[in-house]
Amino acid sequence: MTDWTETYRPSSLSEIRGNDSARDDLREWADTWDDHREAVVIYGPPGVGKTSAAHALASDKGWPTIELNASDTRTKDVIERVAGEAAKSGTLGQGGGGRRLVIMDEADNIHGNADRGGSRAVTSLVKEASQPMILIANDYYEMSNGLRNACEDIEFRSVSKRSIRPVLRDICRKEGIEFESDALEAIAEMNSGDLRGAINDLQALAEGRDRIVADDVVTGERDTTTGVFDYLDTVIKEAGPQDALEASYDVDETPDDLINWIEDNVPKDYHGEELASAYDFLANADRWLGRVRATQNYSFWRYAGDNMTAGVAAARREQKGGWTRYSPPTYWSKLGRSRGTRDKRDYIARKIAAANGTSMSTARREIMPHLAVMTHHCKNRELTVAMTARYELETEHVSFITGSGEDTNKVQSIVEDAERLREERAAEGTGGAFAPGEVTDDAAGESTDDEMPTDGDAMAAAADEGADDEASGEQSDDDTQAGLSDFM
Numbered sequence: 236m237t238d239w240t241e242t243y244r245p246s247s248l249s250e251i252r253g254n255d256s257a258r259d260d261l262r263e264w265a266d267t268w269d270d271h272r273e274a275v276v277i278y279g280p281p282g283v284g285k286t287s288a289a290h291a292l293a294s295d296k297g298w299p300t301i302e303l304n305a306s307d308t309r310t311k312d313v314i315e316r317v318a319g320e321a322a323k324s325g326t327l328g329q330g331g332g333g334r335r336l337v338i339m340d341e342a343d344n345i346h347g348n349a350d351r352g353g354s355r356a357v358t359s360l361v362k363e364a365s366q367p368m369i370l371i372a373n374d375y376y377e378m379s380n381g382l383r384n385a386c387e388d389i390e391f392r393s394v395s396k397r398s399i400r401p402v403l404r405d406i407c408r409k410e411g412i413e414f415e416s417d418a419l420e421a422i423a424e425m426n427s428g429d430l431r432g433a434i435n436d437l438q439a440l441a442e443g444r445d446r447i448v449a450d451d452v453v454t455g456e457r458d459t460t461t462g463v464f465d466y467l468d469t470v471i472k473e474a475g476p477q478d479a480l481e482a483s484y485d486v487d488e489t490p491d492d493l494i495n496w497i498e499d500n501v502p503k504d505y506h507g508e509e510l511a512s513a514y515d516f517l518a519n520a521d522r523w524l525g526r527v528r529a530t531q532n533y534s535f536w537r538y539a540g541d542n543m544t545a546g547v548a549a550a551r552r553e554q555k556g557g558w559t560r561y562s563p564p565t566y567w568s569k570l571g572r573s574r575g576t577r578d579k580r581d582y583i584a585r586k587i588a589a590a591n592g593t594s595m596s597t598a599r600r601e602i603m604p605h606l607a608v609m610t611h612h613c614k615n616r617e618l619t620v621a622m623t624a625r626y627e628l629e630t631e632h633v634s635f636i637t638g639s640g641e642d643t644n645k646v647q648s649i650v651e652d653a654e655r656l657r658e659e660r661a662a663e664g665t666g667g668a669f670a671p672g673e674v675t676d677d678a679a680g681e682s683t684d685d686e687m688p689t690d691g692d693a694m695a696a697a698a699d700e701g702a703d704d705e706a707s708g709e710q711s712d713d714d715t716q717a718g719l720s721d722f723m
Contacts, residue, residue, distance in 0.1 A: 238438075239406060239410075239434050239435075239437070239438045240431050240434050240435060243402075243405075243406055243409075243434070244287050244290070244291075245284070245287050245288075245291045246291060246294050247291050247294060247295055248261065248262055248288065248291045248292055248295055250291065251284055251287065251288050251291060252284070252394060252398045252399075252401070252402055252430065253283065253284070253392075253393075253394030253395055253398035253399070253430065254279075254283065254284060254288070254391045254392060254394070257277070257279075257288075257389050257390060257391045257392070258288060260389045261275070261277065261288055261289075261292055261389055262292065262295075264387060264389070265292055265296055265367065268367050271387075272364075272365075273361075273385075273386060273387050274361035274364060274367075274368040274369070274370060274385065274386045274387070275368075275369055275370070275386055275387040275388065275389060276342065276369075276370045276371075276372055276375065276378070276382075276383065276386045276387070276388045276389070277289065277369060277370075277371055277372075277388075277389045277390075277391055278343075278371070278372040278373065278374070278375040278388065278389075278390055278391065279373070279390055279391030279392055279393075280373060280391075280392075280393055280428065280429070280462050280465070281373055281429065281431070282394075282426075282428075282429035282430055282431035282432050283391045283392065283393060283394050283428065283429070283430060283431075284391060284394070284430060284431075285371045285391050286338070286340060286371055288391070289336070289338045289369045289371065290338070292336070292369075293336045293338075296334070296336070298333075298334045298335060298336040298367065299333075299335050299336070300335070300336045300337075300338055301335055301336070301337050301338070302338045302339075302340065303337070303338070303339045303340070334366065334367060335366045335367075336366070336367050336368075336369065337364070337366055337367070337368040337369070338368075338369050338371065339357070339368070339369070339370050339371065340371045341371070341372070341373075342357070342370035342371060342372045342378060342382070343372035343373055343374045343375070343377035343378050344377075355381075357370075357382060358379065358381045358382045358385055361382070361385045361386055362385050370382075370386060375388065375390070376563055392428075392465070393427065393428025393429070393462075393465060394428050394429070394430040395428065396420070396423040396424060398430075399422075399423040399426070399428075399430055399433050400416075400419050400420065400423050402430060402433075402434070403419045403422060403423065403433060403434070403437050404419060406434065406437060407419070407437070407441075407447070410441065411445070412441050412444070412445060412446065412447060413445065413446040413447070414446070414447045414448075415447065415448045415449050417448075417449035418440075418447045418448055418449045418451060418452050419437075419447075420449075421449060421452040422436050422437055422440070422452055425452070428465075440452065462486075463486055463487075463488055463493075463496055464561050466482060466483065466485075466486045467496065467497070467500050467559075467561045468559075468561075469482045470482070470483070470497065470544055470547055470548050471497070471500065471501055471503075471504050471505070471547065471548075471551075471555065471559075472504060472551075472555035472556070472559075473555075474548055475548060475549075476544075476545035476546070476548045476549045477545065478548075479544045479545055479547070479548035480540065480541060480544045480545040480548075482544075483540060483544045490520075490524060490527075490536050490539045490540055490543070491524055492564075493543060494517060494520055494521060494524065494539070494543045495564035496561075496563070496564055497517065497543055497544075497547055498514075498517050498564070499562070499563075499564040500559075500561045500562065501513050501514075501517075501547060503559050503560075503561070504555050504559055505550065505551070508552060509550050509551055509552040509553075510550075512549075512550035513546070513547045513550040515546075515550075516542045516543065516546025516547055516549075516550060517542065517543055517546075517547065519542040519546070520538075520539040520540070520541075520542035520543035520546070521539075523535050523536075523538040523539035523542065524536075524539045527539070576635075579631060579632060579635045580599065580603075580635070581595070581599075582632065583598075583603065583626065583628065583632050583635065583636065584598040584599040584603060585598075586626040586627060586628065586632075587602050587603065587626055590625060590626055603636065606622060606636055607636050607637070607638070609622075610622055610636060610637045611637060611638060612637055612638055612639050613633075613637050613639050613645050613646065613649060616649065619633070619637060619649050620649050620652045620653050620656060621653075621656070622636075623649055623650060623652075623653035624653035624654075624656040624657045624660070627657070628650070628653070629650060630642075630646050630647060630650050633646050633649055633650060634646055
């Protein structure tokens, strides 16, 4: 038996079901390609017609296609040799001139160095291509920033049951199979927006039968995972509290990650009182997540889940409509903007842990944020010098903690003074840069502890000084805390 998904693949964009807006955007991209000459990424969950739409477009335009699978063609050399020649000259496959449509499937499966330059090669290719090029991805945000920025993007969303049923009905009629409407309804329901999965289920069910009734359809749900972007629509715009909670069970995100997704995106649709109420529920969820981290009692997750899902849905005061461009949490980008940032953070934490006899986790989560406040922009210069000497920090590390520019004269002179302080201490045989008397009374009061980062009185004095500065308006800038989330 032939595969019905191939037999009944749409031959024209007009036959694409369930994504009318995306279909029209794709047609417009192709019609105006000579004006913009950009590649396009079409993305969305599996089975919604992305690849079918690309081939249907080629059929409508009369463009021969060159199809590549990025997960099989991932190295720089292969991409440049195969896709590059096709996209730049259009001489592969059919030969001769004219337009060729290059279709690269699974474009979200190319990940930088792991693919030996494949991601950079594709990015360069889409910028230089002299032929129309469509990249297909399930997860848009798994693609590199450079590749996303080099392309237009069109989102294909899950196909509604209302759009799936007519497709199943047409196939049954063409195959000469009688059916009960409830049977097709059940197939559409169980596939949760996956049109390809619904057609496959229909074919499997129809084998050896000339009639399909509702009792023939297995009522168990398909094991599917809801995409986080679809779920954001559910919890923020559509579902009531109970439905929002139950839908969260199918989202492949931990509560720690899901709360960040919701927190960053809810202000795009909620405003005023409903936004304040939603944030109250998110704050309660965060408290429960804190208890999980403190006690390792993961049964508390359910209370966090109740608040961040049912609570946020209950906060909605009015019906929401339209399309919203949701995005990954900014917390993630702050947490690790680059490998270099994480390396600096971990280097400093390692130095602090070794000097103070603590774990790296304690150094990173508890000591470094305090140091950032106490030495912010090097305003307490003597303390900053003492800290730099104590932990043998270089300019890049001082800049990371204090928020001051690495190349500024201020940071350079602090590192030089710290080096002299270390030499003096070595000569005196004290072995400690944070010895009594080396920190000013303003920062440390009457401290006598030779390990400043763990001296509660000294840190309290420094924190009080910072609070006074803030009250007087000296720390009103948004960037005054040197990116504290980087330490976490």
